[in-house]
Amino acid sequence: MIDAYYWPTPNGWKISIALEEMGLDYNVVPVNIGKGEQFEKSFLAISPNNRMPAIVDLDPADGGEPISVFETGAILIYLAEKTGKFLPSDVRGRSEVIEWLMWQMGGLGPMLGQNGHFKFYAPERIPYAMERYSTEVLRLFDVLNRRLEGREFICDQYSIADMACWPWIITYKRQEIDLGEFPNIRRWYDGLKERPALRRGYMVGREFGKPTGNWSEETRKNLTAQRVPEND
Incomplete structure (x- = not known):
């Protein structure tokens, strides 16, 4: 368990x-x-x-x-x-999957998170920050779109790399990204949506509610970086 x-x-x-x-x-x-x-x-x-x-x-x-x-x-x-x-045992396949998993961890997720923060949640609009992160997000979408050219999955087979990237791509509407500009991502994204286990995983916790973007001051404090005092 x-x-x-x-x-x-x-x-x-x-x-x-x-x-x-x-x-x-x-x-x-x-x-x-x-x-x-x-x-x-x-x-x-x-x-x-x-x-x-x-x-x-x-x-x-x-x-x-x-x-x-x-x-x-x-x-x-x-x-x-x-x-x-979902993680190959051979050295080449394993290395490739881990590469793309780390790409998501170090790039796609953090940059989409920052883009969404400055676009929707920051208490004031900062044009430089908005441009900085929106440009980087589109660059990363270009990277993934090229990778998926002629591929059903990010690597040779469905893997934890796909599981890591898909939940961030699903935010494209909220992020105001036109997925039509990235046809290979669109095909991959739609294909994975048909997987029953993925759909079940996506529905977990639906009863807890979905983010609305309307933050109270308490919520804003809890969802932004803060230090935890040593004596807490």
């Missing part, structure tokens, strides 16, 4: 999709990031970066004590290795 500390966001969806695709038994532990639950001591013991999601594997492969894992890239690799699914 996996305890999945979760809230329905692109990063959360990566893990719920993987859990569904891999057929793992899991229990959702809600972490309401709008209320600041990611800063609670019990969660920080699992995720020192005070970011959701994180997992606790109650039945690790070595038969020992439960293992906690934070950071979505690390979680996806851990789950793929646990199940032997």
Whole structure:
């Protein structure tokens, strides 16, 4: 059994999709990031970066004590290795999948997050920041679109790289991106939508509500960077 500390966001969806695709038994532990639950001591013991999601594997492969894992890239690799699914065992295939997983972790996710923040959530409009991140997002979409030329998946087979990227691409409407400009992404995105396990993973936590973009001051504080005092 996996305890999945979760809230329905692109990063959360990566893990719920993987859990569904891999057929793992899991229990959702809600972490309401709008209320600041990611800063609670019990969660920080699992995720020192005070970011959701994180997992606790109650039945690790070595038969020992439960293992906690934070950071979505690390979680996806851990789950793929646990199940032997969606991460090739050969050195070339494995390297390729991890390359694109790290591309998502270091580029696509953070840049879309910053683009959305300055476009919709920042208390004042900053043209330089908006231009900076919107341009970088479009560059990254170009990269992915070229990669998917003549390909069904990002790598040779459906993998954790696809699971990492798809939940961020799904935000394209909210980000005001015309997916028609990226036909290979459009084809890939629509194709993955038909996967039953992916659809189930995307629906996890729907009862918790969806982000509206209308932040109270408390929510804004909880969803923006802050330090956690050492004595907390």
